[in-house]
Amino acid sequence: xxxxxxxxEPLREVCPFDEAPLKSDEDGLIVARGETAYALLNLFPYNSxxxxxxxxxxxxxxxxxxxxxxxEIGAMTQxxxxxxxxxxxxxGFNIGMNQGAVxxxxxAAHLHQHVVPRWATDANFFPIIAKTKALPQLLGEVRQAxxxxxxxx
Numbered sequence: 001x002x003x004x005x006x007x008x009e010p011l012r013e014v015c016p017f018d019e020a021p022l023k024s025d026e027d028g029l030i031v032a033r034g035e036t037a038y039a040l041l042n043l044f045p046y047n048s049x050x051x052x053x054x055x056x057x058x059x060x061x062x063x064x065x066x067x068x069x070x071x072e073i074g075a076m077t078q079x080x081x082x083x084x085x086x087x088x089x090x091x092g093f094n095i096g097m098n099q100g101a102v103x104x105x106x107x108a109a110h111l112h113q114h115v116v117p118r119w120a121t122d123a124n125f126f127p128i129i130a131k132t133k134a135l136p137q138l139l140g141e142v143r144q145a146x147x148x149x150x151x152x153x
Contacts, residue, residue, distance in 0.1 A: 016043075017054045017110040029139060031147040032079070037072045039080055039150075041143050042114070044106075047122060048137045049088050049146065051080050051115040059111050061099050073113055080115045083149045090117035 020028035029041040042050040053076045055069045094116040098105040
């Protein structure tokens with residue numbers, strides 16, 4: 001609802017993916033921190049448990065990532081899938097990166113990979129008729145459940 005009421009996002013002075021790691025895990029919605037990348041909940045999720053995997057370094061596209069960043073983003077994506085499957089019993093995933101504003105990236109200046117859990121029953125008339133998506137859990141509850149289930153490094 002906050003996303004709908006806010007309308008188009010205002011221009012940001014600073015990158016939200018540069019800011020998040022500077023906050024507490026709870027305030028930044030971070031579920032796991034690695035050496036070169038971290039996982040956090042999407043503030044405006046497509047589904048409950050919608051995670052983003054971001055490098056700490058402020059880079060815009062995948063081809064700018066180092067081999068270590070690529071490896072950790074990949075490993076964290078695999079872990080995110082395992083954790084979300086265990087926590088939410090999802091049936092599948094949408095995984096992807098939108099590279100650049102023209103490709104749909106909401107934050108085009110900072111690389112991030114989406115991990116969106118999907119369920120066989122997650123499609124209903126709301127998104128089509130009412131242009132609304134119902135999310136059954138608050139972000140704080142989802143962040144805590146995913147963070148608690150994330151394996152220790």
